[in-house]
Each structure stands twice: as C-alpha cells, then as structure tokens.
Amino acid sequence: MARLPVYLRALVALAERGIATCSSEELAAAAGVNSSKLRKDLSYLGSYGTRGVGYDVEYLRYQIAREIGVTEDLPVVIVGIGNLGHALANYSGFTTRGFRIVALLDSDPDRVDEEVGGLAIRGHDDLERIVREENVAIGIIATPAAAAQAVCDRLVAAGVTSILNFAPAVLSVPPGVDVRKVDLSIELQILAYHEQRKALVQPIEGGVTA
Amino acid sequence: MARLPVYLRALVALAERGIATCSSEELAAAAGVNSSKLRKDLSYLGSYGTRGVGYDVEYLRYQIAREIGVTEDLPVVIVGIGNLGHALANYSGFTTRGFRIVALLDSDPDRVDEEVGGLAIRGHDDLERIVREENVAIGIIATPAAAAQAVCDRLVAAGVTSILNFAPAVLSVPPGVDVRKVDLSIELQILAYHEQRKALVQPIEGGVTA
DNA sequence: ACGATTTTGTTCTCACGTTCACAAGCTCCT
DNA sequence: AGGAGCTTGTGAACGTGAGAACAAAATCGT
The missing domain is CATH 3.40.50.720 (NAD(P)-binding Rossmann-like Domain)
Incomplete structure (x- = not known):
C-alpha cells in the first residue's frame, strides 16, 4: 500500500523522540490517518503488535522497511x-x-x-x-x-x-x-480549486464548512 | 475533482500544437485516463462538448480554468x-x-x-x-x-x-x-515497494505481470 | 430532407477502500 | 490465580469511485 512509507516516517520520528512502544491510536495520529485503517494495513503485513500493549517502535520500523524494500540503499x-x-x-x-x-x-x-x-x-x-x-x-x-x-x-x-x-x-x-x-x-491548482469553492460558499453560508 | 488540472494541462498542450477540437478519446489519452472517466468528469461541469464532434479545445480550456479558479493569477x-x-x-x-x-x-x-x-x-x-x-x-x-x-x-x-x-x-x-x-x-519509497515486489515475483513466474 | 455515423452524456453495475464494531488476547493489579 | 482494563486483529456494513454499455444528438453525405 501507498501508506506504508508514511507509517515508516512516523515511526522514525517516534524513535527519534525516544519512544519505544506506541498504540495504533498514537501512530495513526502521527501519520495523520484513522487508527482502524492503520491496524488493517499493518495486519496485512502480519501480526507485529501485542494486544493490550501496542507496537514496538523499533521492531515495527524494521518490518515496514523490510516490506517496502529499503533495508539497504x-x-x-x-x-x-x-x-x-x-x-x-x-x-x-x-x-x-x-x-x-x-x-x-x-x-x-x-x-x-x-x-x-x-x-x-x-x-x-x-x-x-x-x-x-x-x-x-x-x-x-x-x-x-x-x-x-x-x-x-x-x-x-x-x-x-x-x-x-x-x-x-x-x-x-x-x-x-x-x-x-x-x-x-497541478498540486497548486487543486488547492486553487478548493480555494475558489471556499470563496463561493462562505459568504453565503456565513461560516467555514466543518 | 483532482483531475481537472491534468485535463487543463493536456488541453493547453493540444492548443499549443494547433489542435482546435478533440474527442474525449484523444483528450483522455493525452491526460492518461479512461475516456469514460473523462466524459463523466467534464459532464459534471456542464455540457461543453458537441455530440458527434467532440470538444472545442480553447473553449473547454477556459471553462476548466474558470472552474478551477485560475483565470486570473x-x-x-x-x-x-x-x-x-x-x-x-x-x-x-x-x-x-x-x-x-x-x-x-x-x-x-x-x-x-x-x-x-x-x-x-x-x-x-x-x-x-x-x-x-x-x-x-x-x-x-x-x-x-x-x-x-x-x-x-x-x-x-x-x-x-x-x-x-x-x-x-x-x-x-x-x-x-x-x-x-x-x-x-515517500514517492520514492512507494516505487521501491513495487520494485521489490517485481523482484520477488518475476523470477518465480518468469515474466512481467501484464 | 433523411439516414448513417460518430461522439457525447448518462445510467447501471461492480469492486475497492474506508469505517464501525466486536471478539481475541495480553498485562497488571488484587 | 483470577478478573478488570486495554489494545490488537478482523468481520461486516457502508459509501465512493471506476468501468462498461447504452441512449440522445449533431454532422455529413446522398
């Protein structure tokens, strides 16, 4: 899946902060995704977590790196x-x-x-x-x-x-x-598109769309 | 939709080559998408094509630019x-x-x-x-x-x-x-992931996956 | 003027991805 | 040792997006 690298980056960031273990909620927050989605993605690789505890940051980091294929340069x-x-x-x-x-x-x-x-x-x-x-x-x-x-x-x-x-x-x-x-x-134009829609909708509704 | 800028770029490229009108098939090929998807996307903006003829490149280009909101800088x-x-x-x-x-x-x-x-x-x-x-x-x-x-x-x-x-x-x-x-x-890592899967599968199956 | 042909616009179906909800399992406390 | 409390892993429903197929419409030739 295309989200594995995002998880990997989040794990590296956690490891750098000295965090040894984390729950799916924490990792999902760090990666900017839903915790359910994260767990399902990870379960696709195998059972690398421990119920009641969470995931070992270093171990999971290596497993994802191995899955992606970036263990060596x-x-x-x-x-x-x-x-x-x-x-x-x-x-x-x-x-x-x-x-x-x-x-x-x-x-x-x-x-x-x-x-x-x-x-x-x-x-x-x-x-x-x-x-x-x-x-x-x-x-x-x-x-x-x-x-x-x-x-x-x-x-x-x-x-x-x-x-x-x-x-x-x-x-x-x-x-x-x-x-x-x-x-x-193209990335900028996509933002411009949303920008324009915000400019059109907000003055009528009088607020941001939650 | 996030594909409008892609269409816009394809239209600009066609216009630069002096092409005044194009079918959904041609534009879809230039944008790298399916023609059905393209037509559905365009129909969401309105009926800017002519049946039996296709789309006017210049007209459609302006309409998409207007929709995206990049008519002025x-x-x-x-x-x-x-x-x-x-x-x-x-x-x-x-x-x-x-x-x-x-x-x-x-x-x-x-x-x-x-x-x-x-x-x-x-x-x-x-x-x-x-x-x-x-x-x-x-x-x-x-x-x-x-x-x-x-x-x-x-x-x-x-x-x-x-x-x-x-x-x-x-x-x-x-x-x-x-x-x-x-x-x-992350983009590179996604490629690495596919790369690794190719390296694993090909030697076994003995050919590229079509 | 009328039919054949081409191409759009749309509908329907299908599959995928996402999310909710719950069962299984581990740890810690008593 | 046994139960309470978390947390993972997974099964099921939901919604969304993609692709194929078809009907409507416009042009061109006769």
Whole structure:
C-alpha cells in the first residue's frame, strides 16, 4: 500500500523522540490517518503488535522497511539537473531514507563535470552504462516536458523499471514499468480549486464548512 | 475533482500544437485516463462538448480554468528558501499556470534581501503583513520538518487557507484550511515497494505481470 | 430532407477502500 | 490465580469511485 512509507516516517520520528512502544491510536495520529485503517494495513503485513500493549517502535520500523524494500540503499539516478534536479540532488531525505544517488545526468555538455551535492554531473551518453553497472532500477526525471519521454525510453531500455516523473508530461511505458508523477503546479491548482469553492460558499453560508 | 488540472494541462498542450477540437478519446489519452472517466468528469461541469464532434479545445480550456479558479493569477508565498524553495521560486510552471509568487520568506536573517528568481527574500517578520496586504490565500511550505508546524500556524493565523506542504511532517490545521502534502522520499519509497515486489515475483513466474 | 455515423452524456453495475464494531488476547493489579 | 482494563486483529456494513454499455444528438453525405 501507498501508506506504508508514511507509517515508516512516523515511526522514525517516534524513535527519534525516544519512544519505544506506541498504540495504533498514537501512530495513526502521527501519520495523520484513522487508527482502524492503520491496524488493517499493518495486519496485512502480519501480526507485529501485542494486544493490550501496542507496537514496538523499533521492531515495527524494521518490518515496514523490510516490506517496502529499503533495508539497504537502492541506487537511483537523476536525469535533468535544472533547478529542480539541483534541489533533488541536494535533498538529504533520499539518502537518509533508503536511497543512494549514483549519478546525475544532464543533456547540456557545458554542465558535465560540474559538481552538485558532492556528485559530478555526467552526460546522457553515460546513461546506459551507469544504469547497467550500478544495477539502477529507479530513475528520477526532472527534465523539461519535451525531453521527458525520450529520457524515459532510454531509462527503460537500459533496465530501469520504476520512474519518478517531475516533468509535466504523461509518460507511456511498457507493462511492468511503474511511473509515479509529481506535478507541482497541478498540486497548486487543486488547492486553487478548493480555494475558489471556499470563496463561493462562505459568504453565503456565513461560516467555514466543518 | 483532482483531475481537472491534468485535463487543463493536456488541453493547453493540444492548443499549443494547433489542435482546435478533440474527442474525449484523444483528450483522455493525452491526460492518461479512461475516456469514460473523462466524459463523466467534464459532464459534471456542464455540457461543453458537441455530440458527434467532440470538444472545442480553447473553449473547454477556459471553462476548466474558470472552474478551477485560475483565470486570473492567484498570489502565493513560499516559506523556506533552501534547495527546494530555490527550485520552487525559479519554477516557471507556477507563474505560467495561474499563480503569482508574491514573496519568498526565510527565517535566516543572513539570507534576507538575497535575490532568487527575481524576487528578494524577506524575513519571517514580514509574513503577516505580506499575507494581509497581498490577500494571499495559498502558502507553500518548504522548510525543514521541525519548523513546518510553526510556519503553518503563522500562515493560517494571517489568513492563508490553503497550504502546499513539502516538509516531511504532518500538519494539523483548523477546519476550513486545506493541506496538500508532497513528500519526495515517500514517492520514492512507494516505487521501491513495487520494485521489490517485481523482484520477488518475476523470477518465480518468469515474466512481467501484464 | 433523411439516414448513417460518430461522439457525447448518462445510467447501471461492480469492486475497492474506508469505517464501525466486536471478539481475541495480553498485562497488571488484587 | 483470577478478573478488570486495554489494545490488537478482523468481520461486516457502508459509501465512493471506476468501468462498461447504452441512449440522445449533431454532422455529413446522398
């Protein structure tokens, strides 16, 4: 399920605060979900809790990490080192949460060998070799929309089977390849939509909708 | 619905390619959804199509933009100008798609007056004033997780009613305030999960799962 | 002017995910 | 040792969203 990483993050946060055990209510609150949903999700992995007591934070943390498959670092490449690629390369959250950035790729020859976040930018020519040599299964696309599909095709051909796409483009991939899309302006537009509805409803009803 | 912005983007792309009219099948393919779903979504807005012909791209584009509420630019503030905040401030997708970044805020006094993306960074002291003067309804939080809730509280108190949160923290807000969360490492972990399942299943079944 | 064709708008069915509610089980206190 | 009090795990109802199928309507050709 897509909520396991959220639970994992909440567990890490609890562990950092020195909390050794927690109930489903507490963990659900930390993760921002319903406690029933949380228990059902966790029961899908197995019975890792103790009735009357709760869950052992450290134990559950490891079990979820194992289920997700981030017990050891997974190699990742980032393609497109523009503003966003820069930020991603410097983002500490990747490296501390089960991922290892093995290469930064950019099509601009002038940028090759430039260092970002302690890693030198490589040209697109090296894409296939790096993916094969490092056994990279996950690629991050942070190129302009026009280049996204071509980059995607090359990544998939080289052996990448999961893609995180920041480019505002719909990627078509063969079966067996997963794509997740993060579109920043679409997120904002969704907020704008709710915003507009609030602006329309509130003056009439005279209050916020609980 | 959360898919309207996707349709809008697809329509803009079609318009840029000089396509004046399109069927639900074509638009659905461009948006990456089912044509039935698309038609149902659009019918919720009204009958903007013509049977036997399809949809007028330009007309539908305006209608969706109006529905979302991005016909004129909405003011937005970005709080936390680290790596990610930098990228967001420079991201052209916001400004070209119905939003106007009116302020960049950072807690670090040394960064104040530094210019990013043509806008000077302001200190947190100016938060309330800017939000009120510019009538800002949407705030973007790109701070570290530890600062996110405090920033969120200040934004909400100043009048912001929609928040896009990039910090890896669960924000609690009063009723009537919308929060959308974008967590980059969670997206990667979701891919890792699918990746692991592929690695487990494929060697046994001997092929990709269609 | 009329029918064939295309495409929308809508209805119906189905499956999934969420939530409530309760039984099973563990701990602690007496 | 035995019961009271929690807390997990799960079974059942509910609501929501997705997909297929069909009817209404507009154009085009004859």
